[in-house]
Amino acid sequence: MKRIVIFSILISILFVTNTYGQQPITKMHSLYIYNFIKNIKWSNVDNKYMVGIFADDETVKEINNVIGIRNFNDKPIEVKKISSPTEAGNCHIVFVSTGFKSTLKQLNTPAVLKNTLVVSEEGGINNGASIAFLLDNSKLKFKINEPVCKSSGLQVSATLLSLSQ
Numbered sequence: 001m002k003r004i005v006i007f008s009i010l011i012s013i014l015f016v017t018n019t020y021g022q023q024p025i026t027k028m029h030s031l032y033i034y035n036f037i038k039n040i041k042w043s044n045v046d047n048k049y050m051v052g053i054f055a056d057d058e059t060v061k062e063i064n065n066v067i068g069i070r071n072f073n074d075k076p077i078e079v080k081k082i083s084s085p086t087e088a089g090n091c092h093i094v095f096v097s098t099g100f101k102s103t104l105k106q107l108n109t110p111a112v113l114k115n116t117l118v119v120s121e122e123g124g125i126n127n128g129a130s131i132a133f134l135l136d137n138s139k140l141k142f143k144i145n146e147p148v149c150k151s152s153g154l155q156v157s158a159t160l161l162s163l164s165q
Helices: 002-018 025-039 057-067 102-107 146-151 158-163
Strands: 049-054 075-081 093-096 117-120 131-136 139-144
Touching: 025 049, 025 057, 025 093, 025 117, 025 131, 025 139, 025 158, 049 057, 057 075, 093 102, 102 117, 139 158
Parallel strands: 049 075, 049 093, 093 117, 117 131
Antiparallel strands: 131 139
16 A cells, blocks of 8 residues: 555656646646645644645636645645735645745744745745755756754655655
8 A cells, every 4th residue: 555655656746747848837836735735744734724825826826726626635725825924824835936035034933834834946945945846957856854844843754755855
């Protein structure tokens, strides 16, 4: 059973990576975020997963179109645009787009983001993000900042950690 789960994660990651030239980057970010939801354990999930987005309206809409229609463990995933660190504290995942990088340092407060996974575009790992995307030879990959995840109270699966750069 464990091998099937690992295999399906690898296939979905490879699919996302191989279609990089064919799909907008935001759609790929969305698929990765969905897989992060499936491979991270939160202690505070009640009736839904909340994903907050620091980005322009078009990015929020695209992410919502991809993961806002999905469920995980019989719980819906709600996507919303956020504009302050206070709002981020109510989310399980916060995605910070490149245009909002200055927000990362404001989010880097354990009191604000207990049990919150902060995902950023390139370069965010050094500014307190839990996970940052990066491009390597035109392939989208990600890097996990394991100490930040642990200090946020998140349990990252061994499978996800093994896929990180």
